[in-house]
Structures are given as structure tokens and as C-alpha cells.
Amino acid sequence: MPHRRDARSCQSFPQFVFVGERPSMRARQMRVTWQDGRLAAKPLHTALRACGIPPVAQLYLNLFRTHGPLTVKQTALRRLRRMERAGLTIVALGRRVAQALDAAGIPHLWLVHPAARGYIRNTARYGAHVRATLSATLEIPARQERPPAETTEGLREADVSPAGTHPVSRDPSTGG
Secondary structure, eight states: OTHHHHHHHOTTSOOEEEEESOOOHHHHHHTOOGGGTOTTHHHHHHHHHHTTOOGGGSEEEEOBOSSSSOOBOHHHHHHHHHHHHTTOEEEEESHHHHHHHHHHTOOOEEEOOTTOOSGGGSHHHHHHHHHHHHHHHHTSOOOOOOOTTOOHHHHHHHHHOOTTOSOOOSOGGGTO
8 A cells, every 4th residue: 555655754744544434336346445536535635635735645444344234344443543542633534434433432523525415516615625624633724715606695605604614522521
């Protein structure tokens, strides 16, 4: 896995562990992973590069078993606990992963899944969401990135309720 060597050489950036659900059928057919930056990983990699974070320097992990019902892999939970103790920032990709990490008591940030549909699907909006969520860890100000062609109504809605930009509590005793 080439991302391990690159991660060690990139000391100026915080280390993130992005936790996905499991590979899609299409990803399995194409034999692509989060590290490849294809399919669902493409919007995430694009957003990370826009934030100045090299995607190859980050770690990626799927939480659920590849086949069958959504069952959490215990090995993945143990690995995430070790990574958290080592000081890595864990980022849940999607609500299902965030709920599973909350249930396991693993502190994490929450991002909308990069394959989400609807309003967040726009590359600039997703990039702004990623930047806003990771900005506290990056110690850089969260910029207001707005696509030039948006309507005034859409801008007002985005300013009033920045969906999903709040990190999940790092204190499991507060209930998430």
C-alpha cells in the first residue's frame, strides 16, 4: 500500500483516518479502493487537495464486512482505537459509520459521505463542507466558498444551516 510511506514523509499535515462503510459492488468489480481516488473516493480526494491535504498521505479503512448485512468488523474497531490512541484524527464518512463509531465509543469527526446525492453533490459545496469540518484540526480558518452561479435564496439557506459541519463530540460520556 503506497499511502503508508507517503504518510510518514508528510509531517507538516495532521494525519487523518477516513472510515467508510464497505466497497460498493462497482468498486469491487473495478478493484478500486479509497486510496485510488476513483468512484466515491474522487470527491473526497478532490476536496482534500483543495484544502491542501495530500490524499495519499491519509489512511483509509472500511468499517463493515464486505458481504452480507452491515456488520461491524471488530478488527477495524481495534485498529481504530489504536490509531486514536496514537493521535490520529478519525473521520467518519456518512451517518452509518458515525453511528457505529458512536456506539463503539470512538471519538471522530463526521463528514457527509462523498457519494451522497442532492445539494451536497456539487464539488464546491462538498469541498466547503470538508474544509469546514476539518478546519479545526487543520488550524486554518474555514473559508466561505460559494459557487459564483448560486441564487441568493440558496446562499441564505447555506449561511443559516451549514449541514453536517459540526464535529461529533470527542467525549463519549455526553452521548455523541
